[in-house]
Amino acid sequence: MVSTRTGIGRRSMLGGVAGALSAPAIVLAEGTYPSRAVRYINPYPAGGPTDTLSRLFCAKMTELSGQQWIVENRGGAGGNVGMDALAKSDPDGYSLGLGGIAAQAIAPTLYAKLPFNAHTDFTYVSTMWRLPNLLAVNLNLPAKTVPELIELCRQNPGKYSYGSAGSGTTLHLSGELFKMLAKVDIQHVPYRGSAPATQDLLSGQIHMMFDNIPGTLTQSRAGKVRPLAVTSATRTPIAPEIPALAETLPGFDIVSWTMLAGPAKLPANVVARLSELSKKALEGEELKAKFADLATTAWWSTPADALAYRDSEEARLAPIIRASGARVD
Numbered sequence: 001m002v003s004t005r006t007g008i009g010r011r012s013m014l015g016g017v018a019g020a021l022s023a024p025a026i027v028l029a030e031g032t033y034p035s036r037a038v039r040y041i042n043p044y045p046a047g048g049p050t051d052t053l054s055r056l057f058c059a060k061m062t063e064l065s066g067q068q069w070i071v072e073n074r075g076g077a078g079g080n081v082g083m084d085a086l087a088k089s090d091p092d093g094y095s096l097g098l099g100g101i102a103a104q105a106i107a108p109t110l111y112a113k114l115p116f117n118a119h120t121d122f123t124y125v126s127t128m129w130r131l132p133n134l135l136a137v138n139l140n141l142p143a144k145t146v147p148e149l150i151e152l153c154r155q156n157p158g159k160y161s162y163g164s165a166g167s168g169t170t171l172h173l174s175g176e177l178f179k180m181l182a183k184v185d186i187q188h189v190p191y192r193g194s195a196p197a198t199q200d201l202l203s204g205q206i207h208m209m210f211d212n213i214p215g216t217l218t219q220s221r222a223g224k225v226r227p228l229a230v231t232s233a234t235r236t237p238i239a240p241e242i243p244a245l246a247e248t249l250p251g252f253d254i255v256s257w258t259m260l261a262g263p264a265k266l267p268a269n270v271v272a273r274l275s276e277l278s279k280k281a282l283e284g285e286e287l288k289a290k291f292a293d294l295a296t297t298a299w300w301s302t303p304a305d306a307l308a309y310r311d312s313e314e315a316r317l318a319p320i321i322r323a324s325g326a327r328v329d
Contacts, residue, residue, distance in 0.1 A: 041097030043082025045075040045193035049212035063118040078168025079103040093270035099261030105313040123266040125307040130257040132232035153184035163197040163206040190299040214294035238295035
């Protein structure tokens with residue numbers, strides 16, 4: 001009997017010691033997140049504007065957190081492939097990614113079926129950046145203004161094509177809204193990212209392109225394409241000489257935005273730490289300046305505000321998408 005009680009006592013004592021040791025370890029782990037490399041899924045191919053901006057953001061987060069933020073490009077279906085992978089990742093804070101207007105706010109209306117629920121399958125940590133898209137044409141097209149382009153397309157229905165980084169992106173939606181408001185018939189040619197679309201624009205395989213402004217603005221300033229208009233409601237201060245489409249087509253207002261997202265049910269302490277780090281990164285003068293050089297505005301918000309903004313954008317864009325007739329089965 002004595003031996004049994006002693007064994008129980010020893011086991012109890014060891015259990016108590018283990019518990020006492022494990023509790024501080026848990027607290028320490030929570031306090032030092034991240035303690036290893038973080039995977040950041042960019043749901044678009046390498047070489048485009050989102051890739052450049054993502055790498056700038058991840059470099060700053062690496063500096064602030066003391067752990068590597070590794071960009072993994074998982075392009076396809078307008079960002080849906082990468083977002084599906086993120087939604088199915090472990091909610092431990094070591095798989096994060098770029099959630100944007102395409103997959104998070106356009107896709108729920110545009111696609112007949114999605115492998116994820118944009119509202120419930122993600123944790124939204126913060127907004128990251130916003131920027132207008134740019135309508136540019138290849139140099140062989142005679143149109144030099146938006147009114148001239150509209151007239152050219154009206155005179156030649158079905159003849160001209162526009163490229164985008166993929167179906168379901170803001171670039172696709174920009175083209176469809178242009179078709180609807182301008183009452184023109186042009187063909188959509190989706191690509192797997194901006195880089196191959198830009199190459200075909202330069203070579204004349206497509207006639208025009210809607211793209212995030214950083215890449216196409218660089219090409220236009222080099223004299224390789226002709227910029228006609230930005231898709232935001234007003235001109236951008238980065239390139240004030242370029243008109244807004246709304247100046248010709250009232251009500252035109254499409255901008256690209258992104259969010260730092262993770263799978264649903266990220267631990268509260270991880271979300272708080274990521275919010276703190278992203279605030280330092282996005283409100284710091286260094287990253288703001290680098291984004292501004294690419295005609296992009298750094299943009300931080302709380303997790304609650306990020307989710308509310310996503311919800312409001314889906315509600316705003318849904319009637320535009322339905323009215324345009326755009327649909328991906």
